[in-house]
Amino acid sequence: MDKHFLLLLLSLSLLLGVLQGELLGEFGLDEQTHIALVCYKCDNINADGSCATNQSTCEARTREACKLYTAYEGNRFVYGYQRCQYQCRHQDWTVQTLHLVTTCCNENFCNRFVNLSPPPSIA
Structure with missing residues (x-):
């Protein structure tokens, strides 16, 4: 050529x-x-379900999911937080009088806090 x-x-x-x-x-x-997964982010969810500290959003990175952590004492919600979490794992356990639940999900804004009553225990 x-x-x-x-x-x-x-x-x-x-x-x-x-x-x-x-x-x-x-x-x-x-x-x-790829298009990022977007999650709610709140460092401290109040007992009334509102965000008390640093309300924002986060973009999940590789191997991250949206996480919602909640703590209940009896039937009363006492604490929670939302964030992007690396290698998030679902967990449901009880420590003395506290019922602790970690929920992980992979859809935009799926870690929305919606319910003040505890989920049924898996244990």
Whole structure:
């Protein structure tokens, strides 16, 4: 093949690569990322169910899920928090008079706190 033709093909290939990279960057995406999971974030959920400290959202990273942690004493909600959590695991346990529940989920805003009454115990 002619050297000029090969040089033209190489130039077009490089131009296409640059344009693809700019377009992907313009939309905040690259080949290694995906649309992020968004979770509620609150460091302290009050007994009335409202967020007392640092209400915001977080974007889950790789291997993170939305987490909701709740604590009940008898039938009364006493404490909770929401966040993005690395390797989140569902847990349900009792310590003395406290019923502690960790819930993990993988849909946007799925860690919403909705209920002041405790879930039924799995134990």
